[in-house]
Amino acid sequence: GIGAPPSAADLKLQFAPFSSALEAGFWHQLTQKKLNDYKLDESPKCIKGYYYNGDPVGLPTRLTLEFSAFDVDAVTPARCCPAVGTLYNTNTLDAFKNIDKRALLEKEAKEMWNAICSGAALKEQSLLSRFILLTFADLKKYHFYYWFCFPALCFPEGIKIIQQPSLLEAVFSPKQVIALQEAYDDLCVTKGNTAVPYFLIKYTDHTVQMAPLEDWESFFTMTKKVTVGFYDPCTLSQHPGWPLRNLLALLANQWGSKLDVVEVLCFRDRTLQGSRSIQHSVVFQIKLPGLSSCPKSVGWEKNAKGAMGPRMVNLSECMDPKRLAESSVDLNLKLMRWRLVPSLDLDKVVSTKCLLLGAGTLGCNVARTLMGWGVRHITFVDNAKISYSNPVRQPLYEFEDCLGGGKSKATAAAERLSKIFPGVNAKGYNMSIPMPGHPVNFSQATLSLAQMDVEQLEKLISEHDVVFLLMDTRESRWLPTVIAASKRKLVVNAALGFDTFVVMRHGLKKPPASRGVDSSPSCSSASSSPSTPAGSAPSVPGSSLFSNIPGDKLGCYFCNDVVAPGDSTRDRTLDQQCTVSRPGLAMIAGALAVELMVSMLQHSEGGYAVASSSDDRMNEPPTSLGLVPHQVLDNYEKEGFDFLSKVFNSSHSFLEDLTGLTLLHQETQAAEAWDISVVKMLLI
């Protein structure tokens, strides 16, 4: 503080210290820097603040740091003076507490003294207004601990006032005031700046001359009495602001012995209601003692209690809770990149649009894991309602959701995601997925309904990046498998047994060769996607039937099966209708499905990544049935819903005829019959 007014007998100059003014934007930017750039790096960082000499009376002498503080090249606001400082951001509160503040200050003061003695500070005056900022950011709580220091070199005996501070208008005539103002503005123009921190003044009753500090030797021919000015952020009429301190140390060191009286102009430049005024600037005279060896230094700011100690700001209280939630979720993810996976491309994960077909046990767990990975776009498709047995196993539903016949799962799941994290973009579609062997040709109405369902599903799959198959029947996975294969979307498929489960990715076909004008929009968009290698390379390095399998050669859920999907829901007993599985299994499979997706997204080849494995079984040749879905795909792409409705309305045999399974079965039987006759012949 400033203390009691000095007694007449012992008039020593006292300075108004800086008050740190850290805007919320500064802390937000620090948060981002810490999370994304600094991570665990505790080395000192260069930051930049500024101070202003136009504040109205009553405001403290502020040094302001805002969001741009970390960009040292950022333009300082007009008519403000920059101040460059050093940020020490610690990793822990303990480090913050235990750091040697005395040593930090002395190091800074020593450097400043050296710059003064060497004359460097004369040319680079920002060396006179440096600061230290010590911080610890508790990003989990949005608590920021900080301690500012504005190092100032002290005159051991203080500085004696010869003429008490008085307002400029009491000392200068109006003409002089105007001349002073013009001289300052001219200096600014000369220096190419909107504010100059330190300057030299010569004046008569009618004229004012000004020069930059570095022109001292040529400007002052006689030094019995010199006048210096400084850009003063202080608003007190009896005290100069802090930036004067180190200027006086510079003057004392460089010219102390020659100087008799130093007149100081505390230049204050206020614009109120459109009219500019420098009349309230302050002028006083001092006797400057010499200063030859590095003096003591002071500068650590007092806290709000007036004691020497750090300050803390709790930004969580003033932040919008929804934005706070978003930053907090980001935080947990970004921490992965600090030490463990520096190359993790989080944006790729977060921006992935996921379509979850099925909002049951698997769907809920997959959605929860996607939320954990920060995925923002999640869409559910389901046609069921929430029943009383669901909430204990399907972690997006509660007892209340079951009342009155139960809410629709798809929309309830989407609503729950928004309750968990308001920043999510979640939607639910309460719709059925047409299935092979589940006829839709009862009437024109049911056929139209099925066609609408197919179109809706095609639209949804087009609009998303990854399709999760999380249904409870085999045949409901068929249509989305075909559509997603045609649209070249990543497909992750998960299915539960009692204590077994399958989590797999489907093969991702290369985009079709350009068909000229009539190439479908989805295909052309796929081939122009940056993550998709253009064209279909004839061979992937290391790919052969007998080695690892590249992603575009992988099959789908139906590829290795010798029975085409049909109606499996008829005649199912209760335990076949419910997914009877160890309760922990859905969580494990759901989590693995998402981790598989993330691993694919992070792989440089995405869905084309080779399915490599140290497991030797991977080196077995893929089954020759791997080609099965391509007949299906061709027919779907050629005939569209006409083809699909044949599949829905037919028994197994249609798909089995189409895909060659019927022939395979016949050949197998023939082979068996032949085997038997061979055996018989041997017996004879």
Added chain:
Amino acid sequence: GIGAPPSAADLKLQFAPFSSALEAGFWHQLTQKKLNDYKLDESPKCIKGYYYNGDPVGLPTRLTLEFSAFDVDAVTPARCCPAVGTLYNTNTLDAFKNIDKRALLEKEAKEMWNAICSGAALKEQSLLSRFILLTFADLKKYHFYYWFCFPALCFPEGIKIIQQPSLLEAVFSPKQVIALQEAYDDLCVTKGNTAVPYFLIKYTDHTVQMAPLEDWESFFTMTKKVTVGFYDPCTLSQHPGWPLRNLLALLANQWGSKLDVVEVLCFRDRTLQGSRSIQHSVVFQIKLPGLSSCPKSVGWEKNAKGAMGPRMVNLSECMDPKRLAESSVDLNLKLMRWRLVPSLDLDKVVSTKCLLLGAGTLGCNVARTLMGWGVRHITFVDNAKISYSNPVRQPLYEFEDCLGGGKSKATAAAERLSKIFPGVNAKGYNMSIPMPGHPVNFSQATLSLAQMDVEQLEKLISEHDVVFLLMDTRESRWLPTVIAASKRKLVVNAALGFDTFVVMRHGLKKPPASRGVDSSPSCSSASSSPSTPAGSAPSVPGSSLFSNIPGDKLGCYFCNDVVAPGDSTRDRTLDQQCTVSRPGLAMIAGALAVELMVSMLQHSEGGYAVASSSDDRMNEPPTSLGLVPHQVLDNYEKEGFDFLSKVFNSSHSFLEDLTGLTLLHQETQAAEAWDISVVKMLLI
């Protein structure tokens, strides 16, 4: 139905059919039987209903089945006639629809006809009032489909009425009515029953004689006109109830040719406002045609629309939703026992009291999985508040829980469990767990607080069966490890890395040998527990240091570590404070922790189960450090909190000295030094 009144020219007898009256209790009992006993068994089951002849006018002729229907030996309600039937409960709705109803009826009718022809029905008259009940129970929706059949043998030409039905009081004098009532009551006494379905009557103006049906030959000396009575559930004045039909078939087959006129008493026995009345019984006379070969049969009940078809009752609408939730949760679990794990002892799982230390990522996932397993008693301990980053990874919290500084995790988690499943008994304790190296001896107050925390934790561990260690520091696991080991509780420990995790059970020490009078209650209760082998068997089959390890020889989380737990929270950077792990990992580890608990509970030796594995690494000898915790345990059991407070207030060295780790370190260093000197000697 009964149809239009017959014309005078062609008076044929018409019967009021039975209406099935299935009480909610019947369906609940069927649900239990299906889930627990029948499972997938579709074979016919014997069930029992009853009918009553005292209903007021207006009620239909009901055959009632209530919860006791499945217990054929259950006492029939007083003054009611039992009816025995066959339940066909199908596994699927398709089977229910497709079952051959005609064949079921004909089979039953044929058996009845055989019983009539053989005379067996004369002695065992319940064979005349049998029924068929065809059901399908959709236990997921609490929809019950059913179809009743009361098989009746038909007279091809009908039965001609000679004297129209009239009320007893119009035909019998008051004296005769009283005599009839007395005769019936006497017959009941003779038969040792409160109701007799069929009986024979002889009467004069002043007397009434009655005899059981089987006494026909001795009772009726002349058969020109006989009077028979039957216990009539019908309340219509112009029609007899259904039970008469098969009696008439019996009479026609046995004595048809001899009988001229058969007088029928429809015995109805009503008590209204305390006064008994049989006057409203109905009397009529018929001409009975002969019946020599098995006639056609009828009997399938019409549905509510008056058509031949099944009925459906939706019990979910009239059930208490909370009970419905409980049954539904049970359902999913019980289905496991139908096919997959018939020996699964669900009660053992459901009744297990689980203490979850930590309500963070792991705690939430463990609780969810426990709910899926039907565990009803879950207690959380945590001292943290819910922060904005939690809900996307901790599946018991939502955005709302983070507002205003965040709710306490432990209590919020318990509240959420109740919202998921109101039947759960969940509690939360917002408390800290004292930790080694985290001093508590700042003042008497902090010491007392720590002592209270220890006592609370001891109490909680005593009150539970399984303790889950789900915290985020190593040292916080120490105290509960020691207490739970001392109290012989199962401990499941889970901890996360980035893409690694550990899920383990702690060794379960055998109960201490009896200490006589001062044996602690928890120990004596442990040794009297049926799942705990009494005493400490000196050796478990197959147990040795070089083979599989029995449960009581397994160590704990700290056993294999060469550093005692201490304060690891000081100086932790942000990424060390948060659990930075792949988001799917907590779900996997949490699910596995619960599945491990369930597997232990289901093992015949519980926590003493041998840690067997096909993995050869299991056959390596356990480390000699396996004995470490026993010194700790001995000290804890001897000195209690005094010992604990030394641990809390000391650095690593206290525990390391106690457990011999200090010595081990010294010996290791000495050995290394010696190794070096050996190397040097060899070089020389």
